[in-house]
Amino acid sequence: MQNLTVIENELVPVYETSTGEKVVYGTELHQVLGVKSVYREWSARRLKDCDALEKQDFEAVEISTPSGQTMKNHIIKLDTAKEMAMLERNEKGKQVRRYFIKVEKKYKEMTHDMLADLSTELKAVIVVDKRVTKVEQRVEKLENNMTITHEQIQVIKNRVNHKITCLLGGRESNAYKDRTLRGRAYSRFNKDYCDYFRINARANTLTAKFDEALQYIDLWEPDTNLRIQILDSNSQINMEVA
Structure with a gap:
């Protein structure tokens, strides 16, 4: 989940990965939600509440601060971020969740419209490419979980x-x-x-x-x-x- 590009910044910045995954930074979500507890405690609790799996639903990362120090952060997939917002059980949480749903809908419609204008041959190529990408991701996951010989x-x-x-x-x-x-x-x-x-x-x-x-x-x-x-x-x- 690296090489992130900002695609929406209306409420919580939403990023797109090189594979097209929509994600957010945990600290930015935490800030917009106005949570009183510190980020480290809140993120640990909410990710556990969501039964989120590392490397599957989120990725732990370290980012540099303006002071030159590093701080722990998380890159969180949009589905998990929606659930984390909903668990706040307040108006801001509902607002953020509705915003994420709006972003998802927007990009799904954009993808659908782009595909509609393509020829049958190009659509077939894209479908195959997506399948190959998924296979490559599965292979990479298996390789990362392999134990020594x-x-x-x-x-x-x-x-x-x-x-x-x-x-x-x-x-x-x-x-x-x-x-x-x-x-x-x-x-x-x-x-x-x-x-x-x-x-x-x-x-x-x-x-x-x-x-x-x-x-x-x-x-x-x-x-x-x-x-x-x-x-x-x-x-x-x-x-x-x-």
Whole structure:
């Protein structure tokens, strides 16, 4: 949902995406509705009330402010925006909802009129093009949801093993030889990794996140408590019984 073009600005600015989708910015909708609660709280509540799905009904984005800072925003499809306006249950919400309906009707009629003047051959081409676009969008969605391959799982496993071994001080270190401590290090890493990528197992890493996963492994560091345990273990003197 990028490359937005303003097509209506009578009440709430309405934008059109490169694929023809009609959308609004959440902060602009929030401002026109005159909501008293802050945007972050309101948007989270209303999107949940609408059962809106990210990447399907809206997209979370960050925009630059005049001061040079960034703020969280949402690009919201018109159907969801209508429902969010309606849920305000006041006159302004009704006004905004009627405005969105008017915009939808206007552009549907424009599309219909444009198609009416085209030849049968061109209409057929447009229908096929729309079908191809939908297929491409579905393929892209599937690709974005694909998890890493068996070979990539093995690459990550080897990278993790190398990382943990180095952090423990090598295979000959006391920390590495301490199975409990070694297991604690792996457990801590796996939890941090899964929390970061919002998955329940490393094998569920998205293919699109593979390179980021390798970088995460290289940069990961244990928490202070675990680091102290590793240092304490490696500082102990091994006593050999003659």
